Amino acid sequence: MDELVAVGLVALLALLAMPVLLVVALVKLSGLRQRVEVLERAVSRRAAEMPAEAAAPATAGPPAEPDDAVAAEDPAPWVPAYASQPRWSPLAETPATRSRTTPVEAAAETAAETAEPAGGDGEEAQAPSMPPPLPPSPAASPRDEPDWVERGVERVKGWFTTGNVPVKVGMLVLLAGVAALLRYASDQGWLRLPIEFRLAGVAAAALAGLVFGWRKRDSHRSFALALQGGAIGILLLVTFAASKRYDLLGAGPAFAISVAFIAGLSVMAVLQDSRTLVILGVLAGFLAPLWLSTGGGNHVALFSYYAALNAGIFAIAWVRPWRVLNLLGFAFTFGIGTLWGLLEYRPEHFASTEPFLLLFFGFYLLLPILYARKAPTPGGARIDGSLLFGTPLVAFSMQAGMLPGQRMTLALCALGLAALYAILAKLLLPRSRMALLARGYAVLAVGFATLAVPLALSARATASVFALEGAGLVWLGFMQSRRLPRWAGLGLQLAAAFALLTVGFGALDHPPAALPFANAAFMSGLLVACGGFAVALLYRRNAGDGMAVTAYLWGLFWWLLSFLREIEAFADSGERLHWILLLVGATGWLVAEYHRRSPARALALTTLVALLLAFPLAWAQWSADGQPFAGHGAWIWPLFAAFAARALVGLRNASGRVAGLAQLAWWLLWPTVLSLLAAFVGERFVLADGWVGMLLALPWLVLAAVSLRRAAWLAPPLGAGFAPFQAALRLLVFLALGLWWVLMLFHSGHSAPLPWIVVFNPLDLAQIAMLLLLAVWLRSHRAAAAGAGSLPVVWLALAGLLLVSVLTLRAVCHWGGVAWDADLPGASLSQTGLTVVWSLLGVAGWFSGSRRGHWGLWLAGALLMGVVLLKLLLVDRGNLGDLLGIGAFIVYGLLCTLVGWLAPVPPRRAAMGAATTGSEGKG
Template sequence: APAPPSPAVAPPLPPLREPLAPRQVRSASGPAPVPEATAAAGPNLVERGIAYIRQWFTRGNVPVKVGMLVLLAGVAALLKYGSDAGWFSFPPAFRLAGISLAALAGLAFAWRKRGSHRAFALALQGGAIGVLLLVVFAAFKNHGLIDALPAFAISVVLIAGLCVMAVLQESRTLAILGVLAGFMAPVWLSDGGGNHVALFSYYALLNAGIFAIAWVRPWRILNLLGFAFTWGIGTLWGVLDYTPAKFASTEPFLLLFFAFYLLLPLLYARRAATPGGARIDGCLLFGTPLVAFSLQAGLLQGERMPLALCALGVALLYAVLARALLGRERLHLLAQGYAILAVGFATLAVPLALSAKATASVFALEGAGLVWLGLVQQRRLARWTGIGLQLAAAFALAVGIDGAHALRGGAEFAVANAVFMGALLIALAAFASAWLYRGAGNRPVAVIAYAWALAWWLGNAGTEIARFVEPRSVLHGMLLLLGVTGWLAAEVHRRRPALALSLTTLGGFVLAFPLAFMQVAEHGQPFAGHGAWAWPLFAALGVRSLLCLRSAGDAIAGPAQLAWWLLWPTVLSLLSWHLGKRFELAGGWVGMLLALPWLLLAVLSLRRWHWLARPLGVAFDRYRPILQAATFAVLGLWWLVSLASAGAAAPLPWIALLNPLDLAQLAALLLAAMCLWSADARQRLAGLRLGLLPLAALVLVSTITLRAVHHWGGIGWVSGSRRGQWGLWLAGAILMAVVLAKLLLIDRGNLGDLLGIGAFIAY
């Protein structure tokens, strides 16, 4: 009889490959990564899982795959139903033995068919091993035919055999089934004894198997499953059952698991290499130290110095690995990742030696590392995970800080304390992320990251100054913080120009204005106390910052130099005000001292512009009108306010036009005339020359006349009256009459404004 036609079976396909992240093509010179905006977005974890399930159900020998799943469920249901209905009169041991023999026969048959019917054979092998594991479970849990130890040993043998078959046949699906069954075996075969040494010993054996598979097969999914189950179940046990008495029996397993997952990324990078270089498993590379160090902190339970030594040891280990791999071109990215971790843990050791604020620092460092890896390998999930870790670090640190304690200065040492170092690491991680995103061409994210980092830097340093600097010197410390921040930004800007960096320097100059007024409000002058050296140091940092901005050729260099030249007359005027009040100088001297710095700036802008143009040079010429306008605006305001001053010149006698205030006002008027009649201003300010200057001159003459009356008006009249000298009395009366005539003939038309009213009241 002819053989029955075989069912249509789709041709077998090779094992399913892991989806590769889009790899960036680089030239020999290694340009910056492709901007994120143009990079193709890879599938996320959920999409990859759905694609894997769809592929499993639509490719290969689908009837066999589905049929094996249905068969397992059907056998289990049949056994339960038959047992409940009393169908089987055989003892449980015979029933389970029969099922085991059938499963072994199916396993042997599937092994023989592995060459001709690969998909069918693999599915049948997995199903047979699954049936055998169910038999072991039923014999132990349901019928009590075997004890826990034999059941566990048989399960280990079955799982190991399944993994060996998976490696020999290059079937990742069988390997996944074996790993899942291996990690779940202690759960379904547990007798409730709670022996953590036995549990971790078994997991160590299982991880050794994963390590052996990774030695010959680059199956990343096995590494991730082992990572998730090992650390997940270990963390759960630690939360629920760990006590300090179990430290000695737990610490060796922590170190062993750390060693496994420290080396697995290296094996994966070597085995899963592509023509452009090795592939990096960022989850294991950065996740292993993150989880292991957090668990180590939990085991030590607040013992800061041992934890600091652990961080230092981990840093040394990663430094050795980075040094060993730097010379290998294919593993260069992995070496960079090790170097980042080495620097991070070495920095982390400092605050840990003084405090237990570890979690936030670890999150910040790991977040920066994941951002770097995500940009290099163009993995969006890694990038956003890194950003999320940095935000979590900031939240953890903010929640863990006792604000009242921080303001009281409860820490023992400035800078070398956990709060400062933790916030500093958050700022540095954000600065690194901004640098990486800028290199990748994603400017918006880079600017946001830089602003976040700058806020943490200024807030952290400002808080530290408020906590540890004496109250009278806090504002001086804030001034130095602005100077140092602007200088550092300018130095980086000189090497890698960026608008945000130059704006930081400009912001430091601008914020110095209100800071100077705050110093006056608190101390009377900017240079009080430590301000005597804080301002010169700020000046040195500012000059260096301007030189850096000039070298970079940035558009912000001009506004920064403009703010710089307007700052110093402001500061010197505030100092002059203080000196006049302290030495009880007359009003005329104080007024002149206030105007003197601005008069000097006006003279330099008119006659020695090349002095002010330095260090920017010719490029600063277009800011000359703005600087002159600001200078004369300040002088004009001072000039108007000074009109109400009597201009006393004590201890010198008051002499019209030769007293300090009159000379300063005349100088301001003369400099304004020079500016209005200069070659640059002839076209722009032609209308002001004929209207503003004559009016100002008339007002000044009137003011000088009023001051003369104030100081001299009563001298002749009173002296002549007292001495009985008719001529002297008449001269004084005539002078008063002249002033009255001027008021009636000239100034009476000004009774509608304050100056005219003031003239009549003063008379």
């Protein structure tokens, strides 16, 4: 009875929505009625006054005073509008009038305001103006697209406001009432009649309603159909209650009665051409065994009943093309059958289950033909694709579940299905209206013939066959200008990959005697890759680059996966990175060679990616072996260089950006590799950090110098095509050098076994060289871009000041014996040294700027001296207790005094003053 209560609650909720909708409708009707009343009053008053106004002569005198009685009744007398006045609209209103007047008063006031004063030219004053068109109603303005909430409300509202609303609501209420009555009568026992009589009375009332609905099927169709469906629903509920709730009927009689009701409902639906009734009957028919089940588990009886139902559906499909009925039968038949198979099927059930599977397959094999025959379109038959393709796939999947491990039997089943669909295609193909359906059968025939291959052969052989067959189907599709073979070919490519993966393609299950690259697994993967490349080539030649790129990437993936699997299976763990590098280089070269003959952007990008992958591989080799050239790397890296150089030659026909980026990566790769080798050399020979730092930067310094002074050397093999990327190369080189330069500031720069001499040591020289090259680059850049600001020069000067400060700290470390650690900058000797060096630099800039008339240099020296003064006051003041702190103050004072004597005035101001004096003298 819980189901009955649920139905009752749904009905009551639907009823609760009715008053809300009725209230909304009444409110809207009330507002419309008020507006209509205002309009009617205004029109009647205007009609009453128009004759008097037309009869009154036009005089030039002042208008007559209104009568007191009229004024008392209507404080705003009506005055007609003439041709020069705008038309009054009784529906027009302003926010002001809306807030302070009633609708009638607002109409009167609007008319009074728009009326023309009495007097004027005779005939013109008497002729009323033609009303202009009404302004558009706000309700007619375009609205945004309603959201899902509004659409849901509209649908509920439409259900309650369209069709035969009373009978809909009545059936809902009746079902809810019957369910509640049965439950309440059972719980409370208010009715003294036995339950048999009560159920019989309800059934009698339902039968009476059914007969009445049948008799009214012509005069009141909507009412009759709803009444019939509700009556059958009540009869089914009574049967269910009598069987499951009160044990008045056995399962067998209840089931037979339910079948009779459902069959009668289906017959009535066909006779009245009502899909609603037949859907209700099908749903009730398929669900009847579930709600009347006793748990006995007799699958033969269940499937026999479903066979009878499907026979009924087949009979209906013979006369009515109702696709929804076919889909419902298919979903329930195979859905419940699959559920039973997962839960209850045992191998001993095969003999009693296989006939039903074949019978159901036969039903839904023929239903698409009946549907196409009964539902033609102007261009041919209408195709039910869901049943056309869903039936064989579901049925064969269920057959495979019933025959686990019997591959050859399933292969024969697949061949049988292929032959069956081929026969159907042959029979239907001559009929023009059935040509599309015949093509679908032909596709299924090819598909099941293909499916027989993996079932009869090994998975690796299957992958090979699928890959080649898929490429062949794509070729055939382009030759015949048909999409279906092409799609089937793409599907076979995926099937080939799936066949390889299902046998553990990545599990390295080589036999002991297997040879590298000469084994079935590698050959199968290679064939899949070749199939993908073939499909890419076919699409590129016939359909553009869209699908061609996808197929190419698919083939490239299997190409690399096959080789990587061989490397993992046969190469030593310490050598795998070298073989991967060789694979990447060879792939980039082969792709570039093909690109040379048939340029394509995807091919050029592959070569670019191959060059970019060399960077992480080099770092991985350095991390694993200490250097990239260990082991086989000694000959693989030169071979990779040859592959890459030849690949760049093949990219000459590529778009400038991809080819230029590839050569850019090429020139950046070799300093990276040599720097990693330098790190290994420093570690191998236990060199000091100064030497190691210099060796790390040496390849980059050389590349920077060549790019600045001999840029033509970097142009081959692209030649002029690489010219736009020369600036990017310089930028990246100097970014790398800048990162190195900053990191080296934190190193002491030991030069053992040579003694450390400030400036003349490896690290200092390398850092100074980097700044000099940067100055040359900025100078050339400023010369090329006239009018460039001095901001880069300022940053270069700050970098020089930072390097001089670090050199001072290094001198304190090496000559003063202070350890190079975090406490070094705070040492008294370090602070004094920085003060003296900064003061000397400030004085030099101050003096040189003054002598050369360079305002910027003079200002820089002055600012530096100001910074030193702040440093003395804030930092060095704490060191006044020792000689170093005192010396810092003294040196700074002397230097400032010297500058004040030699160059006290800023050069620009002095020049400006002289110029001013000269101009005054001339004046």
